[in-house]
Amino acid sequence: MTRLLFIDPTTSHPYQPRTLYDRAAGATPTSVVRVAxxxxxxxxxxTVAQCHRSWPSRSPGGVAYVPFAFYGSWSHLPSADAVVVVEQHKVLPRVRRQFPEARLALWLRDVxxxxxxxxxxxxxxxDATVVCVSDAHRAAVRDLLDGADGWARTARIHDPVDDTAEPDGTVPDRTKLVAVANLGGGLGEVLAAFAHVRTARPGVRLYVVGEGRMEGGLSPGVVPLGPLPHREVMRHVREAFAVFQPQAGAEVISGRLFAEANAVGTPVLAHAHAAVREALAESPGAQGQLVDARDPTAAARRLARWWEEGRPPVMCPLFLRTSRVVADWERLLEVEVPSRAVRVVPAPVARVPAAVAA
Structure with a gap:
């Protein structure tokens, strides 16, 4: 049995599996919980140590969620064979002193x-490996690190998509689109593109999940939903004709949002960012879901074709599923796989990108 410790010194609130069900937890807590x-x-x-937690808790799956304070005592932290620090590189020196023999990784969540x-x-x-969430993210980080003092190993491990996410028979509403407000870059491009959709189909509505800037105020046909628990977000995604996210100006480093939509059978309309192409690479309708969002009419034209000819078939690549991502973490951290390990997605796949360290 390998002892693994995740340290999240930047979270704004404590979290555990129930949190993902009860509230809008955010991308980082979702990834940490699924991997842990x-x-x-x-x-x-x-063990997951996190700031803003006042008391320890243990999940039904056996993960210990414990308090963490950078300037406080760490005597309560258990011994570990491998430690993963989420986002905050300034914690690394003290982590190395506390765990001199452990494998160490820094899990970046942004550029x-x-x-x-x-x-x-x-x-x-x-002696920590810098872990990025996509090949596009890794390339950006390596460009930024190029020429800096010191040299760090980098690796890529995707954000995980729930193994159980799949179509459930929900009939999509042809007049409903869904967008995520806090993807980055504001909603200006999305709302401008949606205005062209409304010109041709005035009855279409855009449901906006999360907290984001509504440039110019609330546009006709836009329904702000605010932050929602993940299960509620996915309910809206299942009901939608498409996820509508044509944002050329957004800095997208992970395509999990789009892969999760595909996992439940909903296609997306998104700008052809490298990370988005990566997440949709093995979906049958991959190319049909990408548009050049610098043209605000491109998404409207693509939707018009879908309404006329039908939505493209979509699927989530298996290499993004949680069980495969967990296996990537095992390889990166060089942990011994217990003989009683359980795989949720056991089917072998010939083409599965591995976490490549350099």
Missing amino acids: EGLAQRGHRV PGRRRRSLGSTAAEA
Whole structure:
């Protein structure tokens, strides 16, 4: 049994599996919970230490969720064979002192920007692998780290899509589109593109999930839903004719949103960002879901074709499923796979991109 510790020093609220059901948890807590619980299911002893947590809790899957404070005592943290720090590279030196023999990884959730020089040298000195969430993300991080003091290993492990997400027979509403407000870059491009959709079909509505800027106020046909628990988001996605996200100006590093929509049978209309192409690569309707959002009429023309000819068939690539992502983490952290490990998606796949470290 391998002892694994995840440290999240940046979360704004404590979380555990129930949190994903009860509230709008965000992308990072969702990924941490799915990976931690997946590793525990495979027989590892997993602890998630997080700030803003006042008391320890143990999930039904056996993962311990415990308090964490960077400037406080760490004596309550268990011994670990491998430690994954979420986002905050400044924690790495103390983590290395606390766990001198552990494998160490820094799980980035964004492009570090001005932090690049200290991030690269800090990760290198701590002998930590910098983990990115897509090949596009990894390329951007490596470009930023190029020339910085010190050199850090990088790897790619995708954000996980729920193994059980699949079509459930929901009949899509041909007048309903769904967008996510906090994907990045604001909603200006999405609303401009939606205005062209409404010109041809005035009865179409755009349901906007999350907190985001409504440039120019609330547009006709737009229904703001606010932050929602993941199960509620996916209910709207299942009901929608499509996920409508034509944003050329957004900085997209993970395509999980789009892969999850495909997993439940809903196609997406998104700008052809590298991370989005990556997430949709094996979907039968991959190319048909990508538009050049710099043309605000492109998404409307594609939708018109779908309304006339039918939506494209879509699916989620197996390499994005949680069980495959968990296996990628096992390989990266060089953990021994327990003999009683359980795989939720056991079918072998000939073409599964692995987490490649360099």
